[in-house]
Amino acid sequence: MNMSRDRKERPAVLVDQAPFHVGEAYNSLRTNIQFLSADKKVKKLVITSSNPMEGKTTVTVNLAISMARAGQKVLALDADLRKPRLAKLFKVPMAPGLTNILIEDMDPSKVIIKSKTYGVDIIPAGPIPPNPSELLGSAKMKALLERLDNQYDYILMDTPPAILMTDAAVLGQNADGVILVVAYKKSTYEMVDDTVSNLRNAGANLVGTVLTDVDMSKMGKGYSYKYRYREYYEKES
Numbered sequence: 001m002n003m004s005r006d007r008k009e010r011p012a013v014l015v016d017q018a019p020f021h022v023g024e025a026y027n028s029l030r031t032n033i034q035f036l037s038a039d040k041k042v043k044k045l046v047i048t049s050s051n052p053m054e055g056k057t058t059v060t061v062n063l064a065i066s067m068a069r070a071g072q073k074v075l076a077l078d079a080d081l082r083k084p085r086l087a088k089l090f091k092v093p094m095a096p097g098l099t100n101i102l103i104e105d106m107d108p109s110k111v112i113i114k115s116k117t118y119g120v121d122i123i124p125a126g127p128i129p130p131n132p133s134e135l136l137g138s139a140k141m142k143a144l145l146e147r148l149d150n151q152y153d154y155i156l157m158d159t160p161p162a163i164l165m166t167d168a169a170v171l172g173q174n175a176d177g178v179i180l181v182v183a184y185k186k187s188t189y190e191m192v193d194d195t196v197s198n199l200r201n202a203g204a205n206l207v208g209t210v211l212t213d214v215d216m217s218k219m220g221k222g223y224s225y226k227y228r229y230r231e232y233y234e235k236e237s
Contacts, residue, residue, distance in 0.1 A: 080130035084125030097126025172204025
């Protein structure tokens with residue numbers, strides 16, 4: 001799934017004023033996820049990247065909003081316990097959050113923030129701990145996901161870059177799938193290949209990739225026409 005190349009033009013949050021192809025891309029991504037499995041619903045998803053600044057948190061936020069707008073009950077969980085950004089994009093407090101639940105046994109219902117603006121429930125990261133990987137791989141984290149699994153249609157978990165930290169691979173063992181965000185011309189083939197190998201070796205189920213930072217103007221006339229046609233059709237409808 002392709003996202004636009006210019007970070008200044010890519011909205012942090014999916015809004016009505018966003019370029020048509022941006023909203024369309026997230027809606028298509030949402031639809032693809034819904035049809036990932038015919039036997040078992042893929043609902044607990046880890047979203048990661050090979051390197052920093054590839055757009056994983058932006059994808060997490062916008063995908064959550066797209067799902068919520070389609071009538072799904074969605075939880076966005078900030079599992080990046082090193083450099084959390086989910087709370088900033090949603091404009092909510094960072095604490096209390098996930099670490100408070102795992103370390104202090106705080107009731108999740110007292111931590112979850114219900115965004116009336118976007119229709120998404122949010123669990124921020126909370127105070128940054130000294131042992132993120134251990135917390136994410138703990139029995140408490142597994143129990144928390146099992147508990148939340150009964151309350152939501154989808155749980156989207158933002159994690160640190162997988163080539164630098166083991167957090168995504170560790171958390172991926174307790175998720176239904178992992179989505180790898182790859183920025184165009186930022187990650188090399190070798191980096192992506194190493195990331196995929198690390199995730200699979202850890203037992204994580206890699207279900208797909210999202211390509212970001214694509215320059216739509218260089219994708220060819222046919223590609224641009226397809227999106228312009230859809231935009232025209234929706235306006236006329």
